[in-house]
Amino acid sequence: MKDSAQKDYIRVTRSTLPDYDEYCKEIKKFWDNRWLTNMGEEHQLFQKQLEEYLQCPYVQLHANGHLALENAIRAMDFPIESEVITTPFTFASTTHAIIRNGLVPVFCDIRLEDYTLDPELLESFITDKTVAILPVHVYGNICQVERIQEIADQYGLKVIYDAAHTFGETYQGIPVVNFGDVSILSFHATKVFHTLEGGAVCTFDEKIAGYTYCLKNFGIIGLENVILPGGNAKMNEFQAAMGICNLRHVEQDIAKRKIRYEYYQKQLRNANGIRIPEVQKKVESNYSYFPILLEGRGSTVRDEVYDILQQHGIEARKYFYPLTSQYACYTDQTFVVDSKTPIAESVAQKILTLPLFPDLSMEDIERICQIILHRIK
Numbered sequence: 001m002k003d004s005a006q007k008d009y010i011r012v013t014r015s016t017l018p019d020y021d022e023y024c025k026e027i028k029k030f031w032d033n034r035w036l037t038n039m040g041e042e043h044q045l046f047q048k049q050l051e052e053y054l055q056c057p058y059v060q061l062h063a064n065g066h067l068a069l070e071n072a073i074r075a076m077d078f079p080i081e082s083e084v085i086t087t088p089f090t091f092a093s094t095t096h097a098i099i100r101n102g103l104v105p106v107f108c109d110i111r112l113e114d115y116t117l118d119p120e121l122l123e124s125f126i127t128d129k130t131v132a133i134l135p136v137h138v139y140g141n142i143c144q145v146e147r148i149q150e151i152a153d154q155y156g157l158k159v160i161y162d163a164a165h166t167f168g169e170t171y172q173g174i175p176v177v178n179f180g181d182v183s184i185l186s187f188h189a190t191k192v193f194h195t196l197e198g199g200a201v202c203t204f205d206e207k208i209a210g211y212t213y214c215l216k217n218f219g220i221i222g223l224e225n226v227i228l229p230g231g232n233a234k235m236n237e238f239q240a241a242m243g244i245c246n247l248r249h250v251e252q253d254i255a256k257r258k259i260r261y262e263y264y265q266k267q268l269r270n271a272n273g274i275r276i277p278e279v280q281k282k283v284e285s286n287y288s289y290f291p292i293l294l295e296g297r298g299s300t301v302r303d304e305v306y307d308i309l310q311q312h313g314i315e316a317r318k319y320f321y322p323l324t325s326q327y328a329c330y331t332d333q334t335f336v337v338d339s340k341t342p343i344a345e346s347v348a349q350k351i352l353t354l355p356l357f358p359d360l361s362m363e364d365i366e367r368i369c370q371i372i373l374h375r376i377k
């Protein structure tokens with residue numbers, strides 16, 4: 001049995017980094033003038049580059065994706081205890097951000113095809129307390145954006161996308177952050193594109209952009225003018241410098257991911273009892289994750305494959321398991337509106353995310369697939 005400290009242990013992901021010298025050259029720009037944070041030159045430059053890259057007029061850089069999401073929600077000024085329809089098949093951040101804004105998450109089930117929120121169920125959850133829909137583009141699978149917008153428009157609801165997984169993706173040629181009223185990105189070290197830690201609020205709405213700017217900087221808009229009780233969620237210069245460097249290489253990184261993603265597909269395509277991901281139609285993918293769905297009773301097969309891979313020194317992730325609606329901190333049902341989400345429950349028991357990163361070797365992919373195929377035969 002190999003343990004995670006061993007050199008040949010294969011992690012589920014491995015952060016990309018620019019050349020050491022490239023990063024040094026970038027941070028040298030502010031090393032001497034010592035402007036290290038508070039929206040310095042690197043921050044401003046990186047913001048401008050992203051607004052161009054994402055074809056989005058307002059990108060507000062944040063210290064991390066979670067604070068970007070909290071601030072995006074807060075900028076909507078919803079009355080406390082309003083309801084937000086969302087998915088339990090996501091990372092902790094999504095549900096926590098709703099709760100931490102004093103709002104109530106209402107859990108809607110997902111589609112089996114792509115694990116995103118099922119818009120056909122949405123209407124049954126809408127009450128006079130509903131103010132927003134907060135779907136997640138899971139693994140970079142794009143939500144049913146047109147249908148969701150249609151329902152939101154019909155009922156006067158806001159749409160806030162957790163787009164943490166989607167950097168570099170387009171749908172019908174449009175960068176994915178441009179759907180809904182606001183989207184957030186995560187630039188965490190484990191994501192396709194990163195700034196060590198980091199995130200952004202992306203919107204076409206100048207008011208939301210201005211509001212999130214204040215929220216991330218204590219509500220300070222002038223030396224002697226503080227207009228609201230904001231927090232601190234600023235991205236610093238070292239983070240921005242990492243973003244500027246990584247942005248130069250992200251297309252190449254995605255191309256490398258694509259080769260590995262397709263190699264997994266080829267190896268696993270004809271196996272029984274296993275569902276492999278497919279890139280959606282009209283989507284330019286970023287190939288961020290390779291989640292397989294292992295059929296079988298409950299979670300037995302998935303858990304066995306997870307254990308066997310672990311024994312071979314390969315880290316897979318039960319991502320997302322458990323559902324956020326089943327977290328210990330949410331068992332007190334006064335917090336959340338409980339509802340049945342049978343598809344999400346079943347997927348959470350069967351899903352397993354395999355290692356995928358730009359410099360994962362093809363031999364390692366072969367080995368991982370051999371182990372899986374041998375088990376499910």
Ligand SMILES: *Cc1c(COP(=O)(O)O)cnc(C)c1O
Nearest residue numbers: 064065066091093164186187188
């Ligand atoms: C990573 C992630 C976040 C949070 O981003 P951080 O940058 O880690 O704070 C939010 N939602 C989803 C779905 C994520 O995967």
